[in-house]
Amino acid sequence: MSEKPELSDFELDALRETANIGTGSASIALSALVGQKVTIDVPKTSVVPVRQVGDRISRADEPVIGIYSSLQKGMSGNILFVLPQTSAFALMGQLKNRDEGIAHLGKEEMELLKKLGSVVCSAYLAGLAKLFEQRIEFRTPNIVSTVGSSIVDFMLVQIADDEEVLLISVAFNTETPRIDGTFTLLFTLSTLAPLLEKLRRKMGMA
């Protein structure tokens, strides 16, 4: 379901395609890391108050692992890679060659997940950098283990609760083992304007 206040269909189409390209790059990196084919869903866009972001990305009460970073140069916004905890266990089992998966994420596993998140976020942004033909830099990602509804409490501390943000999310999964997750780009409406300008320029409209 897409909500689109103040964004034209054309802009939303461009934003979805941008997310498609980023997720395509990220899924290749993830596929190489886990040795499994990664299937990606169609991008979904929504504009919501920041307090509702967690509910849009996962179930409110679901334990999740979030790896997040803010974009620093070339683009403003945030990137978020979310795995339900069960998927994080399966992913870790795959990385550690344990068919039964693992049942606990210790310091070592969290560090490994953070590195994996950094690689896939980097691949995602490399896709965007190629699209926009410019360098994009991001902060070293952070990792958090929490429930879906509170993930934004960690990553968006500088944004007021009622401020609206644009989310562009793409779900992905692998079949064996079953790993589900989402890649999300998040922009406050004020940081969205430069991105829309880039897209318009890309299309020769600015």
Place this chain on the structure above:
Amino acid sequence: MDYHQISGSDDAENVSGQRRASPSADEAIAMGVKVLIVDDSLFMRTMIKNVILSTDSQVVGEAGSGEEAIQLYGRLRPNLVFLDIIMPGIGGIETLKEIKAMNNAATVVMCTSLGQDRIIAEAVAAGASDFITKPFNKDEIISVVRKIGG
């Protein structure tokens, strides 16, 4: 969706809205390659179109679905088709097969995303001439058009 309107006659409407008579084969070469762009994303179609319009080639039509692409191909007989692989409804592979059934010599370049290797192999087996991977840059598109234009 914002489609390029194509008349039902032998005349086609170019992207600037001016009408022209269908060119002869020699004229077509002199005027550059006639291109049909097929992608469900208007953003992608616009990006490709802008690059082609910066050359001496022309975009004779745009389609946002496989169904429209098949119809437009039959009507316009372009020299080159840029065809997105993943589209809702009739997908790129099926569209490619339909176009090849109409004209086995059709030149169709598939537009793919990273990670679609298996589908690319299927497209090549179905007669795709080439493929470009999104996000493509201007030079990649121009290179394909020049290859076709000789």
